[in-house]
Amino acid sequence: MSVYILPALVIILLVVCIIKRVKVYDCFLEGTKDSLGLIKSIFPYIASIFVCIELFKASGLSSIVSGWLSKPLSYIGIPSEITEIILLVPLSGNGTIALLESIIAEYGVDSYPARCAAVISGATETIFYISAVYFSACKVRKLRYAIPVAIFCTLLGTVVACALCRIM
Amino acid sequence: MNIAFTALTLISIVLLTFTSPATAFPTMLQGVMNAITLAVKLAAIYAVWLSVLKMMQATELDKKLSKLLRPLIKRLFKKESDETYGWISINLAANMLGMGGVATPAGINAMRSMAAEGQTVASPNMILLLIINATSIQLIPATVIAMRATAGSADASSIFLPTLISTAVSTLSGIILCKAFALSDTKKDKDFYVNGGSCNKKRHINAISCKVKPSFMSRKRK
Numbered sequence: 001m002s003v004y005i006l007p008a009l010v011i012i013l014l015v016v017c018i019i020k021r022v023k024v025y026d027c028f029l030e031g032t033k034d035s036l037g038l039i040k041s042i043f044p045y046i047a048s049i050f051v052c053i054e055l056f057k058a059s060g061l062s063s064i065v066s067g068w069l070s071k072p073l074s075y076i077g078i079p080s081e082i083t084e085i086i087l088l089v090p091l092s093g094n095g096t097i098a099l100l101e102s103i104i105a106e107y108g109v110d111s112y113p114a115r116c117a118a119v120i121s122g123a124t125e126t127i128f129y130i131s132a133v134y135f136s137a138c139k140v141r142k143l144r145y146a147i148p149v150a151i152f153c154t155l156l157g158t159v160v161a162c163a164l165c166r167i168m
Numbered sequence: 169m170n171i172a173f174t175a176l177t178l179i180s181i182v183l184l185t186f187t188s189p190a191t192a193f194p195t196m197l198q199g200v201m202n203a204i205t206l207a208v209k210l211a212a213i214y215a216v217w218l219s220v221l222k223m224m225q226a227t228e229l230d231k232k233l234s235k236l237l238r239p240l241i242k243r244l245f246k247k248e249s250d251e252t253y254g255w256i257s258i259n260l261a262a263n264m265l266g267m268g269g270v271a272t273p274a275g276i277n278a279m280r281s282m283a284a285e286g287q288t289v290a291s292p293n294m295i296l297l298l299i300i301n302a303t304s305i306q307l308i309p310a311t312v313i314a315m316r317a318t319a320g321s322a323d324a325s326s327i328f329l330p331t332l333i334s335t336a337v338s339t340l341s342g343i344i345l346c347k348a349f350a351l352s353d354t355k356k357d358k359d360f361y362v363n364g365g366s367c368n369k370k371r372h373i374n375a376i377s378c379k380v381k382p383s384f385m386s387r388k389r390k
Contacts, residue, residue, distance in 0.1 A: 005265075010220065013220065013223055013224065013227070013229065014223075016227045016229060017223050017226070017227055020226070020227050020228075022223060022226040022227050023226075024223060027219050027222040027223045027226055028219040028222075030218075030219070030222050031215060031216075031217075031218035031219025031220070031221065031222045032215040032218070032219060034214075034218045034222075034273075035211055035214035035215035035218050035273075036211060036215075038214055038218070038273055038276065039207050039210060039211045039214065042207075042210075042276070043203065043207050046203040046206055046207060047199070047200050047203040047204075048173065049203075050199040050200065050202045050203040050206070051177070051196050051199035051200060051203075052173055052176050052177055052180075052199070053199065054195050054196065054198050054199035054202065055176070055177055055180035055181060055184065055192075055195055055196065055199065056176055056180050058180075058184065058191060058195040058198075059179075059180040059181070059183040059184040059187065059195075060183060060187060061176075061179060061180050061183055064183075094202075094206075097311070097315070100312070100315065101315065104315070104316070104319045105319075109316055109319040109320060109321040110321055110322055110323075115326075115327060115330075118312050118315070118316055118327045118331075119327050119330045119331045119334055120334075121309075121312050122306070122309025122311075122312040122313075122327060122331040122335075123304055123309070123330075123331045123332075123334040123335040123338065124303075124304055124338075125301065125302050125303065125304040127302040128172075130275075130298065130301050130302050131298055131302065133272060133276065134272075134275050134276055134279050134297075134298055134301065135279055135290075135294075135298075136276060137276045137277070137279065137280040138279055138280045138283035138287070139283070139286065139287065139288055140279070140283055140287055140288055140289065140290050140294065141288055142288055142289040142290060143290050143295065143298070144289065144290055144295065145295065145349050146290060146295040146298050146299060146302075149295075149299055149342060149345045149346060149349070150298070150299050150302040150303060150342065152341075152345070153299070153303050153338040153339070153341045153342040153345065154302075154303060154338055156337060156338055156341050157303065157334040157335060157337050157338030157341075158334070160333065160334050160337045160338075161330055161331070161333075161334035164329075164330035164333060164334065165327075165330055168326070168329065168330055
């Protein structure tokens with residue numbers, strides 16, 4: 001059913017465009033032009049974050065840090081198998097999906113850690129990526145309490161997710 | 169951001185120099201390569217979605233959508249321009265439906281329209297929008313369910329409810345914390361005015377940037 005939603009919405013939009021005599025072709029020309037401008041302004045942010053993520057993973061730092069964190073995190077109900085995914089979630093969406101795949105392969109898709117990892121990948125966002133990209137068009141650089149609050153709330157959601165996976 | 173970036177990069181490179189010095193440079197290049205691949209993909213996604221957004225603006229459907237979400241958004245984001253409300257409502261609606269391709273450009277435009285000229289410190293409303301986005305308000309985790317189904321799960325969509333509750337918890341707590349911080353911000357401003365110059369420099373800058381913004385916005389609205 002859900003596969004029909006997007007095409008249907010576009011069809012409705014096109015019909016409304018015809019009724020209101022909007023120049024659809026011109027809209028597409030402008031939209032495409034804007035997209036290149038947008039990419040030009042967000043590319044530096046994506047590139048620097050990706051360099052950082054690659055180094056973080058390749059150096060083994062991510063597994064070292066997740067080793068340190070697994071003990072304290074297990075006290076709040078987060079299984080040690082998924083510490084690394086929690087570390088990667090705020091940084092990289094693709095990295096999270098790759099890691100989720102390896103956790104599913106290692107522990108079985110319906111195992112407790114794999115279900116926790118699946119819920120966490122579905123319920124979280126790439127905090128650092130978003131905060132870099134969203135502010136790419138204006139000069140705001142001091143985000144004050146934004147990132148700590150986002151990380152704290154994500155962690156809270158993660159704890160809830162792991163608890164829910166245990167009972168549901 | 170600068171501190172976090174420098175620290176992470178430095179520690180990683182130092183570690184790499186000890187473990188496998190030859191891979192340090194290729195790893196960084198790989199990062200940029202990944203960024204280019206993503207940028208090309210995003211350019212395609214944005215080209216289509218921005219065109220759709222242009223059509224929505226031309227037909228004024230975006231205004232109808234923002235009117236629908238207006239009561240909620242006006243309560244969350246106070247004292248912003250109509251343009252900002254429009255972008256925020258597109259951003260939130262797209263997010264809920266899992267259309268990241270529309271959500272990001274709308275979010276970027278919302279941030280730009282909220283920023284006053286020369287503003288370098290984020291206002292409470294900007295932080296709130298960022299946190300709502302960063303705590304994920306997606307309703308259907310389609311990718312993850314598809315992955316579980318491919319891996320042969322007995323009940324692939326069983327994660328739907330836990331995901332929904334978990335996102336709701338993180339987003340709601342984010343909004344509450346944000347509002348609490350914003351409240352203490354206005355108290356800070358009052359303190360600042362009562363105590364005069366006895367505040368430290370950093371708070372001084374914050375207070376000014378927060379105070380300056382609304383007047384800019386109201387001028388823009390006229």
